[in-house]
Amino acid sequence: MGKGAPKARARQAAVITSPINFRMPRALRLRLRRFAQSRHLAEAEALRAVVSEHLDEVESERELAEAERWQFQQAYATWDRFRRGEGRTVPREQIQQIFTDALAQREPVARSG
Secondary structure, three states, X not given: OOOOHHHHHHHXXXXXXXXXXXXXXXXXXXXXXXXXXXXXXXXXXXXXXXXXXXXXXXXXXXXXHHHHHHHHHHHHHHHHHHHOOOOOOOOHHHHHHHHHHHHHHOOOOOOOO
């Protein structure tokens, strides 16, 4: 073995994979091949990419659903406090005045002509 053999073995050991064997319907396999060819990938690489992207999407959707559920709970709790008279309200005019003052303090934007 040459000097490069330990480095090559270390790189291979860094990525632990296990083979998977399953049947794939012909139509699905053809779709996978077209996908792989369009991205200049081998079928196995394309399949890993598809699975990884799909799982990322599923996880993102779950996280988004959790965030939306949290937002709803916060909004409901705020509404409930307001209904019980525990919430503090600010008149619309006061909010509008804050925005008006902020816009007045902004420097004019130079326009190129």
